[in-house]
Amino acid sequence: MATEAAKAVDANWWRGAVIYQIYPRSFQDTTGDGLGDIKGITQRLPYIASLGVDAIWLSPFFTSPMADMGYDVSDYCNVDPMFGTLADFDEMMVEAERLGLKVIIDQVISHTSDRHPWFIESRSSRTNSKADWYVWADPKPDGTAPTNWLSIFGGPGWEWDGVRKQYYMHNFLIAQPDLNFHNQEVQEAMLGTVKFWLDRGVHGFRLDTVNYYFHDKQLRSNPPMVYDTDGAGMETDTNPYSMQNHLYDKSQPENIDFLKRLRSLLDGYEGRATVGEVGDGPRSLTTLAIYTSGNDKLHMCYTFDLLGPAFSAAYLRKVLTTVQDTVTNGWVCWAFSNHDVVRHVTRFTEVPEEQDRVAKLSVTLLSTLRGSICLYQGEELGLTEAQLSFEDLRDPYGIRFWPAFKGRDGCRTPMVWEAGAPHAGFTTGSKTWLPVPGEHVSQAVDAQEAIADSVLHHYRAALAFRKSHPALVDGDMTFIDTNQDLLAFVREKHGDKLLFVFNLTREAQDFRLPERLSSCMPIDLPGFALGFDGGIVRLAPLDAFCARV
CATH class of the missing domain: 2.60.40.1180 (Golgi alpha-mannosidase II)
Incomplete structure (x- = not known):
């Protein structure tokens, strides 16, 4: 029988953990359709375990029309057929447990797909049982939107619906209507989807856009963002979303009580954890501190502070010290890359000859920081951002802002497993959903396994060094x-x-x-x-x- 001390250690497995993010449609295809699947993840779990990580994080695999690559969910309690079945998921869980890997899944609950049965019913009338499950509002007298809120994906954050003769709110795509978390039934329904996966054995949840759950009930418009007189702090993005100070369309105080309800649910299971994604502009670290304080909300959060182009001692020290001063009794999760940003080897490298050096230095630095860390598939190979043509793009954000912004597909191209195989071993089919970059093929797993000082072997050594020194885990x-x-x-x-x-x-x-x-x-x-x-x-x-x- 495990001792109480051992149980306590296991319950805190997330504290200082190394989490490996998998983008399922780009990891491993086992059916030949050019799309990764859950069986492919199961097949490659021994490789992931060999890196020395503690957990995997799966980007969305739920039933979805795929308007935003699965972040538009139409059934929270099932697997989309393109990825497999619930039975495939259960088999993956068994293999992960055998290898000592925890499993974290993406939980996208701020919005659904517009094809979710809830939204289909909600938009059918103003009197149905789910009429108030989404954020609906009347137009202004001149027919314009209720507020000036914007969508991250470009344009207004409201869409007119001719059936209800009202606008509905969407922080992201028009096809991703926002849920109304002021409605207690919505909260219960979303907690129910979390419970479904807890009962299936998952160890935690990465909470997409965790500060977007609530909106201002008074529907007040956002003021403009005020920058320093010299423009310091103004984003160089092409998206006007950054021109507003988002006081009312996200990060509302009511979110705190919901996060406490979520934590209470997880505390009913042993050794479960949450990691929240916080995008709140200059207030991100303050929001992170609030959401992780008191041991009664989220276990940990990450922000976008290290997901940009800056890679200097001055910048890193500023971010890290600000975290220590602000997040006094919470916990942070660090990453240099993920599925939404340009791969960090490209961001941090000045000349191609230093790419491997930058990759090795980056993971060594990351593995010495106080906090948990996330690695994104392929970064352990030192992969760079793929340069894709407009015709290759699948990301709606990239298509919307092309050519000023190339989108997120460049970091989502298929994993490269075998340098000599068609499509680098990702699929046996004739075509892949995104191209396999030619420059990535020579960096395939099997090629790096044969090189003693490869980036892949360095990742293993750096993570083993972290694990062998308790001071690096949570000191x-x-x-x-x-x-x-x-x-x-x-x-x-x-x-x-x-x-x-x-x-x-x-x-x-x-x-x-x-x-x-x-x-x-x-x-x-x-x-x-x-x-x-x-x-x-x-x-x-x-x-x-x-x-x-």
Whole structure:
């Protein structure tokens, strides 16, 4: 029988965990239709386990018309036929358990598909049983939308419906109407979908757009975003969504009580966890702190702070220290890449020759941060962003804003497994849903397995290093004053102290140890030379150093 201490450790498995994100339609196809499926995920689970991660996160696989690649759900309690069946999902769960992997699934509950039976009934009249399940509002006297709210996907955040003769709200596509969380029946229904998967054994949920559940009941319009006089902070995006200060269409105070209800449901099961996606502009870290505080809401959240182009010591230190100052009793989850952003090797690399070096430095840095971390499929191969033509695009966001913005398909291309196989081993079919980039083929898993110092082997070594030092999993983090070109900090737990120094520049840098750290003992950091010379750490470009204090 497990001891109480062991149970407590398992209940907190998410704290400091490494989570591997799978984009199902691009991971592994077993049917030859050019689309990844759940059986393909099951087939590749041993590979994922070999990386040394703790859990997998599956992007949506629910029944969907696929207007937004599955983020428009028409049945929360079933698997879309393109991915397989519930029986396939159950088989995957068994294999994941055998390999010691937890399973997290994407829960998209701020909105549904417009083909969901709930919405079909809701739009049929103003008096049906689900009439108030979505956000409906009358037009202004001149026929225009009730508020100035915008859609992230471009244009107004309201769509006219000729049957009800009202507008409905949509934060995303017109085909993704927002649910009305002010309605208690909606809350109960969504908690019921969560319970369905809990009962099926999943270990947690990644909560899509977790701060978008509630809207302002008074339907007040958003004010314009006010930036510094020099324009500092203004996004370079082509989307006018960033021109509003989103005070009323998301991040409403009522969300707190719903998150508490959600947490209460999960607490009825052993060892379950949530990770929320928070997109709240300059308020994101404050929102994250609120949503993860008090041990009665979300277990952890992530923001977009490290998912942009900045990769400098000054920027990282600013973000990391702000998190420590703001998120005082919550927990954060870090990532450099995911299914919505340009792959970080492309974002952070200045010349092609340094791509592998950037990939290795990035995961080493990520694995030393305080918090949990997410890895996105293919980043362990050092994959770059694919350059696709307009004709290849499937992402509605990319199609809408082309050519100013190329969309999200460039990071969603199929995984490359076998360098010598058709379509790099992703499918035996004649065509893939997105092209397999030619430049990715040489980086396939089987090719990197044969190279001792490949990015793939480095990922395994970096994650093993993290796991072998408890201070890196959930220890304290203290920053050391240095010049803005270097990032230096100490991770500590139960008296075990590790010093890390990172040079993110393209020039050699020296770091003189402070007097209190002068007696430290350098230790091997996978993939990097010791670079220690009598109290001075000598760092090559894009280099890292570790020592025990």
